[in-house]
Amino acid sequence: MAGFDWYADSPKPCSKLCNLSNLQLRFLCPSDIQEVQALCSDWFPIIYPYYWYEEITSNPRFYSLAAVYDGVIIGLIVAEIKAFSELNKEDEDILAPTFGKDTLVAYLLSLGVSQSHRRNGIASVLLDNLISHLTSVDNPHCKALFLHVLTTNSPAIHFYQRHQFKLHAFLPYYYYINGKSKDGFTYVLYVNGGHPPWGLTDYMKHYCKVLAHTDPCAVPVWLWNKMQLMMRWAWPTTWVAMWSSSS
Incomplete structure (x- = not known):
């Protein structure tokens, strides 16, 4: 399933947090399904099936981290860690062929923050935690973190570029939103010695x-x-x- 990242400018003023130290991070659990479903419906133009919410809140292959403020989830990041051999055709050239099929990669499915709390650095906190997890001594075999993003989503593109993600591919008609086909980009961050095919x-x-x-x-x-x-x-x-x- 295609992932979707939303980091758009907000026409409404954002609520500034007193201190990011008041922000709590925890993994999603099954009791979060309704809250997460409501947030994703508000943030993303893609409708996810119910089983997707069941998976990201219970299946250990997903890295699903929530940012909680005053007991309410105001941001979340979801990534799937899987073998290189499980990638879709359009993503098979992310890593050089010298890496084995059992090499792990992480696919960033979703990253979102509540509109009223954007521009507080919450998305960066969530992404940095994911990257720290992927580059820890427990994950030496994960060689890349990649994502898909709409070509028109300039705020998201600039956000990932600031975090050292590199443009890898153009995906024409990758998304189908509201009855219309939309183009996408693939962005990649290489970790633990990973690299693309050499020219x-x-x-x-x-x-x-x-x-x-x-x-x-x-x-x-x-x-x-x-x-x-x-x-x-x-x-x-x-x-x-x-x-x-x-x-």
Whole structure:
């Protein structure tokens, strides 16, 4: 299911919190379903089915964190941590193919704050907690946090860019809202050594760095080994035939 993030400017004045230390963070639980459902219906133009609310409030594969102020939920963030092999087709190129299919990624499904409490740093607190969780010693195998956002949602885009997310892909007609197709973007934050597929420039930079730290006498052997690897990758059938005939 497509995620949706809302961080829009509000025409109404926002209520300033006295101190963010008065904000409490806790994980969602099944008793929050009705409250969360009402908030999401108010925040997001996408209608989520009831089972989605059941999942995010009870299934441990979801990281569902609520920001509570005066006993009321005023913000929440929901992310799903799953294997690279479970990604949808449009997201399969988020990580380089050198990462195994069991490598974990986190999909940011929803991030929202009540209109009257926006611009208090609450969204940043929620996102920072998620990132801290993903980069802790307990999650070394999670290599990326990614999300989808409407191309027209400039406040959300600027928010994620400030938090070091990078534009990864353009998704035409990704959303279907109120009977109309809407374009989306994919944004990615790489963690724990994760990175996207390399292009030619990336390979050139990498090998230049390696050569700079290689013994000059060993360079010919090193280059020959790399050429062999490239030939195996580019022409696997031809390479096998050549190797068989030479042996």
